[in-house]
Amino acid sequence: MKTLKLTLATALLAVSALASAEEAVLKVSAIPDEAPTELQRKFAPLGQYLEKELGMKVQFVPVTDYAAVVTALNSDKIDMAWLGGFTFVQASLHGKVVPLVQREEDSKFTAKFIVNAAVGAKSLQDLKGKSFAFGSASSTSGHLMPRYFLQKEGIKPETFFKNVAYSGAHDATVAWVASGKVDAGALNASVWEKLVQSGKVDGSKVKLLATTPPFYDYNWTVRGNLDKKLQARISAAFLKLDPKNPQDKAILDLQRASRFIPTKADNYKGIEAAAEAAGLLK
Amino acid sequence: MLSSHPRDPARWPRLLTLLLCLALLAPSFSLTQFNPATLANPDSWRTMAGFVAGFFPMALQADFLRDVARETITTLASATAGIALAMLLGAPLALATSHALQRHLLGGERPARLAGWLASLLRGLMVILRGIPEIVWALLLVRAVGLGSLPAVLAIGLAYGGMLAKVYAEILESQTPGLASALYLQGASRWQCLLYGLWPQALPELLSYSVYRWECAIRASAVMGFVGAGGVGQLLDTSLKMLNGGEVSTLLLVFLLLVSLSEGISLLSRRALGSVTATRMLPALGLLAVAASVLWLWPGWRDSGFDSSAIVRFARDFFPPASDMLTEIGHGMVETLAMSGLGSVLAFMAGAVLAMPAAGRFGTAAKWLSRLLLNVLRGVPDLLWASIAVLAVGLGPAAGVLALALHTTGVLGRLFAETLENADPEPELALQQAGAGRLLAFAYGQLPTVFSQWLAYTLYRWENNIRSATVLGIVGAGGLGQQLYLALSLFQQHRAASLIIAMLLLSWAVEQLSRYCRQRMG
Numbered sequence: 001m002k003t004l005k006l007t008l009a010t011a012l013l014a015v016s017a018l019a020s021a022e023e024a025v026l027k028v029s030a031i032p033d034e035a036p037t038e039l040q041r042k043f044a045p046l047g048q049y050l051e052k053e054l055g056m057k058v059q060f061v062p063v064t065d066y067a068a069v070v071t072a073l074n075s076d077k078i079d080m081a082w083l084g085g086f087t088f089v090q091a092s093l094h095g096k097v098v099p100l101v102q103r104e105e106d107s108k109f110t111a112k113f114i115v116n117a118a119v120g121a122k123s124l125q126d127l128k129g130k131s132f133a134f135g136s137a138s139s140t141s142g143h144l145m146p147r148y149f150l151q152k153e154g155i156k157p158e159t160f161f162k163n164v165a166y167s168g169a170h171d172a173t174v175a176w177v178a179s180g181k182v183d184a185g186a187l188n189a190s191v192w193e194k195l196v197q198s199g200k201v202d203g204s205k206v207k208l209l210a211t212t213p214p215f216y217d218y219n220w221t222v223r224g225n226l227d228k229k230l231q232a233r234i235s236a237a238f239l240k241l242d243p244k245n246p247q248d249k250a251i252l253d254l255q256r257a258s259r260f261i262p263t264k265a266d267n268y269k270g271i272e273a274a275a276e277a278a279g280l281l282k
Numbered sequence: 283m284l285s286s287h288p289r290d291p292a293r294w295p296r297l298l299t300l301l302l303c304l305a306l307l308a309p310s311f312s313l314t315q316f317n318p319a320t321l322a323n324p325d326s327w328r329t330m331a332g333f334v335a336g337f338f339p340m341a342l343q344a345d346f347l348r349d350v351a352r353e354t355i356t357t358l359a360s361a362t363a364g365i366a367l368a369m370l371l372g373a374p375l376a377l378a379t380s381h382a383l384q385r386h387l388l389g390g391e392r393p394a395r396l397a398g399w400l401a402s403l404l405r406g407l408m409v410i411l412r413g414i415p416e417i418v419w420a421l422l423l424v425r426a427v428g429l430g431s432l433p434a435v436l437a438i439g440l441a442y443g444g445m446l447a448k449v450y451a452e453i454l455e456s457q458t459p460g461l462a463s464a465l466y467l468q469g470a471s472r473w474q475c476l477l478y479g480l481w482p483q484a485l486p487e488l489l490s491y492s493v494y495r496w497e498c499a500i501r502a503s504a505v506m507g508f509v510g511a512g513g514v515g516q517l518l519d520t521s522l523k524m525l526n527g528g529e530v531s532t533l534l535l536v537f538l539l540l541v542s543l544s545e546g547i548s549l550l551s552r553r554a555l556g557s558v559t560a561t562r563m564l565p566a567l568g569l570l571a572v573a574a575s576v577l578w579l580w581p582g583w584r585d586s587g588f589d590s591s592a593i594v595r596f597a598r599d600f601f602p603p604a605s606d607m608l609t610e611i612g613h614g615m616v617e618t619l620a621m622s623g624l625g626s627v628l629a630f631m632a633g634a635v636l637a638m639p640a641a642g643r644f645g646t647a648a649k650w651l652s653r654l655l656l657n658v659l660r661g662v663p664d665l666l667w668a669s670i671a672v673l674a675v676g677l678g679p680a681a682g683v684l685a686l687a688l689h690t691t692g693v694l695g696r697l698f699a700e701t702l703e704n705a706d707p708e709p710e711l712a713l714q715q716a717g718a719g720r721l722l723a724f725a726y727g728q729l730p731t732v733f734s735q736w737l738a739y740t741l742y743r744w745e746n747n748i749r750s751a752t753v754l755g756i757v758g759a760g761g762l763g764q765q766l767y768l769a770l771s772l773f774q775q776h777r778a779a780s781l782i783i784a785m786l787l788l789s790w791a792v793e794q795l796s797r798y799c800r801q802r803m804g
Binding site: 181 | 315424425428429507509510516519520523525589592673675676677678758767768770771772773774776777
């Protein structure tokens with residue numbers, strides 16, 4: 001009995017000592033463009049790699065809302081975040097943030113317009129009077145760029161379509177269109193390709209209608225007041241990931257990246273202009 | 283001779299009234315794009331059937347269940363801590379604004395002008411606190427203080443604080459004033475008047491209402507995860523978005539158990555309030571529960587940190603409210619009203635139909651089955667129904683109509699069944715014995731005795747539904763809530779401010795209108 005008490009006391013002491021140790025922690029989050037559990041699964045190996053490279057604890061903070069990630073980064077609640085082009089612009093307008101790296105694919109990202117086969121539409125103009133779904137309102141490839149592209153085609157979604165809805169996520173948009181809940185929708189090209197390759201899209205039910213011109217999308221951004229040296233070390237760690245090394249390749253594959261490249265705020269001027277033109281920065 | 287009238291003699295006027303009502307509702311159908319035909323559409327059924335089929339097998343993996351258990355405790359703890367905060371906020375507000383403790387009413391002195399203004403100011407604050415629905419508070423606080431359980435606790439504390447303040451004040455006012463007044467005239471201070479003149483007689487009622495609010499807070503706390511404020515709602519939101527039926531069914535079951543458990547505890551403790559020991563025990567138990575809740579939530583709060591300057595910065599962004607969106611707000615308001623009206627009417631009809639078996643008119647088996655159905659309908663909050671309805675009829679106000687109809691059917695069905703059970707059975711029996719058929723005997727013998735009560739319940743629920751309809755848009759079901767969610771997602775705080783003001787106005791107008799109607803009826 002006495003030993004039990006002693007063990008318990010020691011264990012308690014150890015736990016509290018662990019909890020109170022002021023250890024350096026890098027808090028990381030990501031916009032929820034996929035299920036939070038999926039994001040955590042994707043991040044786990046990258047997190048371990050960063051822990052090893054930076055010699056500090058890396059903690060993933062799951063967040064269910066795009067705008068909350070931006071707010072958390074702006075108010076220093078997290079140190080680094082995986083942002084979309086639009087959320088990066090929002091974050092840089094509301095505080096000081098520094099974009100570090102992006103996937104090679106992100107410098108020429110596109111969005112896809114899809115339609116339910118039963119609608120029989122051949123072009124975007126055929127969608128007049130139909131219902132339409134964007135992804136999350138804060139999404140670059142699920143909302144901003146498709147909206148901007150429609151605008152350039154002379155289409156104002158709110159009056160052109162019968163009904164405009166926000167599904168919340170790219171995979172949800174595909175599910176809506178496939179089930180006929182909405183006639184057409186727009187989403188991230190990379191999610192579309194993943195769903196097509198894995199056979200999760202029924203080609204007889206959902207048709208590809210159009211693709212936007214390329215634009216800059218996702219990046220890894222840190223808060224502006226994060227130690228400059230640490231920023232440089234984080235960048236270096238990402239850039240060092242080598243697709244020829246099998247261990248690195250596994251990390252890159254989970255991120256759906258061929259490799260990481262440096263990025264800068266200027267790359268997102270186009271996104272900002274598009275957001276301005278689409279009236280989303282009022 | 284009744285037997286020579288096999289059909290309802292008043293059928294034409296009744297049919298006409300029904301048609302007239304439906305004609306009046308017709309604009310609501312088009313406004314909300316609610317098309318009953320979509321429910322009959324085989325494609326909708328197939329999607330829904332596919333989704334429901336995915337409910338089985340239920341998700342029972344150990345790590346998922348561990349998450350569910352942790353989040354369930356968090357939900358309970360947030361509700362309990364939230365109510366504690368609400369009481370801390372509500373009690374002083376009630377004391378400061380209740381007429382029961384004002385000098386001029388206690389002792390017939392001239393009303394002090396400054397004190398009067400202060401009380402009005404505080405009453406205005408209370409209207410704002412409770413006029414903004416708790417889920418909107420949560421949505422705002424998630425942005426202001428970050429994710430997790432802290433915004434949920436604060437949201438419940440603020441919204442319910444305003445509500446408790448109002449009801450506490452009314453409870454104090456409804457006590458017989460003689461005792462307090464006599465004490466005051468004897469030279470007792472107002473604190474003494476409260477402690478010896480009002481407190482002892484008002485305490486059971488104050489406690490009873492607080493326990494009832496705790497029960498409501500659990501339902502509210504369970505859905506706050508939809509805006510990122512932790513708890514079972516957050517798990518459910520994720521599972522719904524990913525169309526993971528197995529997880530959804532497990533969570534729905536947990537949800538219903540949680541709601542029934544809290545209802546049970548609330549009912550038992552309110553019944554026990556009759557005895558003196560219970561009145562003494564309950565506050566002690568409550569304090570223990572609050573302490574346990576704070577202990578459970580503390581690690582999460584410590585991690586997220588509370589940054590008051592961030593909140594001030596966040597609040598400052600809302601001013602001035604945007605003034606160029608009157609048409610949008612008008613549209614949102616009309617959509618909100620149409621959603622609530624149509625949902626309430628559908629619920630009235632479905633509730634009336636389900637109340638028959640639930641009142642035991644078709645045997646015991648039918649009674650328990652229909653009661654179970656009504657309890658499930660009622661136990662699932664409308665916001666949760668909305669996120670499921672979005673799957674069945676697509677995003678937009680139609681999902682809101684369906685959600686309100688489903689939840690309200692559960693509420694009204696139970697109330698209708700209770701009125702039927704309490705009604706005098708004799709007129710109906712007499713008609714039956716005189717040879718009238720069952721339907722006719724019901725229509726002439728029973729219905730008139732309960733109908734005005736049914737109507738009153740429905741109007742009361744409609745009032746509630748208008749408030750609910752303003753927030754259903756947060757999960758994509760149209761109305762002002764959808765616009766607010768969009769504005770906040772795009773950091774358009776000025777627009778968000780205007781929308782919140784619109785919600786406040788709507789809620790205030792409904793409250794005033796209903797008070798006016800009740801005074802007229804009473």
